[in-house]
Every structure is written in C-alpha cells, then in structure tokens.
Amino acid sequence: MVSSVINPVIAIAINTFRETVRDRVLYAFFVFACSITVLGILLGSLSVGQDIRIIEDLGLTVIAIIGGIISVFAGTNLVYKELERRTIYVIFTKPVSSWQFITGKYLGLVMCIFVVVLAMGVFLLGLIWMVDPTHHMQLHIGSIIASLALVFLELLFVLALATFFSTFSTPIMSVIFTLSLWFIGHLGGSLLDLSKMSSNPAAQQLLTALYWCLPDLAQLTRVRSVLMYGKEPSQEIIIFMLAYVFAFIFFLLGLASLVNERREFP
C-alpha cells in the first residue's frame, strides 16, 4: 500500500534527476561558476591579507547565483517540457496523482541542486586549501558548510516557486514571476520599514499585509553574513528559518498540485 504511493514519487524524482544531470547546459553552468570562483584568487591578490575572505565571499555568491539560475530555469520548464514532448500523456494515464507528480518532479530537481551545490562547494574548499599557505581547512570548513546549507535552503524555496509557476504559465512568464518574487523576497524587510515610516494607517496596513504575504528571504542573507564573520546564529533563528522556508515550500507545492489536478491535457 505504502509502496504504491511512494514508488511513483521516487520513480518520477529519479527520472527528473537523470534528465537534469544528463543535460549538458548544467555542466556549462558548472564550468562557468568554477571559472568565476577562480577569479577570486586574482581579486584576493589585490587586497591586503584578505584573499581567503574574498575567495570565500565570491565563491558563495557565485554558488547562490548559479544555483539560483539553474533552479529557476529547470523549475520553470518542469511541467512545460512534459507537455511539449507529450510525455505527460504517459504519466497521467498511469495511476499517478497530481501531488505525486509534483512532489516527484520537485524532489528530482532538489537532488540535482544538491549535487550542484555540493560539487561547487567542494571546488571552493579545494581552492581555499590551495591558496591558504597554512592549509588550515578547519578554520574555514565549518562556516562554509553552514553557509552552503543556507544557500541550499534558499534554493529549495526558489525551486518550489518555479515549480508552482510552471504548472500554469509559460516558461518565460514563470521565469519572470519566479525571479521577481525571489528578488522581492530579499527586500521584504523594506516593506515593513516603509509601513512603519508611513503616516497613513491604510498604507501602513497594506504594506504590513503585503510583507506577511510575500516571502522574506533577507533573514537567510543576514545569517550567512553572521556565519562568515565566524559567529554562530542563535538556535531560535535557525529553527524559525527552517520552519518558515519549509512552510512556504509545502504551501507552494500544495497549490501547484491543486492547479495541476484541475488541468486537462488535450
């Protein structure tokens, strides 16, 4: 009974993972990301004693951006590609429900993004080891792994956004919607500040309501900065962040399943 529910999800996830990792574009992105990270050595040599710091900052930013680009483009094509190639006919004439399809597709991309972040993270650590004359990796490894985990958490959210939009709009529109919400997510705090500054109560309420409806990802960046300065964020903040991001992911995937459930495949 359980296997009849879980097996299709696993099968779709593995198929999606295979499809994404066998796409050559992914490797082009990986090489591009590694090349920019290597540029950090050059930039680092221009600073005074901050070369490792610059490589770390640049490397993590590149991982976040390239990972984000891969998530947005792979996620927004998720359902569209199946429709375009008419492979969706084969899936939805089997005992596969909408939520199993969406969950499987999402998990497949999550696996792919995990591998990408892991590979780029290993490359970054290797580069730091090479550049650091003392080769004391223990000084960097903890904060880098924690920062990579935060980047991955953010990418999980971006993927869920892209998956949701892919169920009802074209890839181009999905990319625009996903990038816009991702960007707004990093400016969410400004909405709250603006509502506090406003003297109009209606505007205050509207801005506050908007803040609560839109995702707030700025906290993730703040915690990443704290980590890079060698400090540890409080446990409450970490638990809150995890709960916040996962609640959003469940909400978005639930909505995506509902939208897909009502869809026809002519």
Next chain:
Amino acid sequence: MTGVNVIEARGLKKDRVSSFLLKRSPILDDLSLTVREGETYGLLGPNGAGKTTTVKILVGLIKPDSGDALVLGQKAGEPEALKQIGFLPENPYFYSHLTGYEFLEFIGQLFALKKKELKERMAELLELVGMTADANQPMRKYSKGMLQRLGIAQSLINNPKVIFWDEPMSGLDPIGRRDVRKILERLKSEGKTIFFNSHLLPDVSDVCDRVGVLVKGKLVAEDSIKDIERGGGYKDLEEYFLTKVGG
C-alpha cells in the same frame, strides 16, 4: 467475449473553445458507445472527427463537458481504472535522455511493480515488440517505428485488462504493421479488451470485431466486421467507411 460492458461512453460532449473570442465549436456531439469484455473495437473517422479526443476522455486525460465515460465500471481517469488500462498515445515522444530499458523500468515503477516482476515483464515485452537488442540505446537514437514499438511495450507493462491505442500503426513500415497486427492478435487471444483508432482500414478489418465511424464528433455508424463483410452489401471495410462518411 462476454456480455459485460468494459468501456461505456454515454452522451459525451466536448467543445473546443477558442482562446481569444471564447467561441465554442463541438469536437464530440452526444457520443455514446459501448465495448464488451474481450472485444476489439476500432474507431474510424476522417481527420478531425474526434477520435483522439474520445480516447483521451476514456483514459482520463481530458474531461467531457457533459456525459459519462466509464472504464471497467469506474469513472474514466480514476486510479482504480488507470491501474487496469494500457494507453499508447498517437506519435509517442518519450524521454530522449533515457534508454528504452530505463524508460520501461520508469513506467513499471509508476505502477509500483515489484523489482523481480518488473524485470521479467520488461524482458517479455521487449521480446514481444522485437526491441531486446536495442533496449540499451538512448531513445533519441530510435526511429519512429522503434518508438512506436516501445510505446506498445509501455502500454502493456501492467498486463492491462483494457488497451487503448491511438493510431498504433501510424508511421510503421509494412513489417512493423504486420508485427503490430500479430501483437494485437495475441492480445485478443488472451482475452484483452482493445479499443483503437486507425486510418489503416485493411488492418482494422483484419483485427477488429466491431467498428464505429465517427464524423464531426457524431457516431454515424457502428457494425460488426462480420456483418459489414458478409451481409452488409459492401465490398470491404473501405467501401463501408467511405459510404458512411459520405466521401
């Protein structure tokens, strides 16, 4: 063949709605038909008659605007019905990144088949469609005929009771058509209920027990092959078809 109705369509209506002016034009107009257990039914009709739409409603890919579609007593598209059917879409395009073997394995996993059972079934089906030697090739290297054969194999992975094939012989060379005919005959001898669309009337005539003729979404004629060929006053199925569609 028994008297049990396996496929039932009652008063199916489906309109095409234009995206700009929302103008409606009928694709299916009050379509009713039944297929009994073990029967091989061919749905014939000119291009745009609504054959593919009918099959898509019966396998649950689209919903009718009104009317009922039942497969094995269940509403079309319900999981219980889907577990017992096999579907081959028209011009199947599968996953180019997978090999034929990986694709069949994927389809078997969607039915939650056990590993051992799936492996045996895959070997049996690859043999049946003559694809054993090419199963480990990526699907992007397959010819249209090979994709069609693999499509047939995936439609049979769950050993279905009811089979829906949309234009199973389209794009196949004469050898491929002969092979598909043989597979159909074998499935028929196993007692499967088969529903398929085709333009290739000699093949339909060889395999089907009964045919329906669909014109502009309406079922204009329905007869058994025996009646058409022996007592209907028609030279062959082609003459019957052309008479009914007014061609």
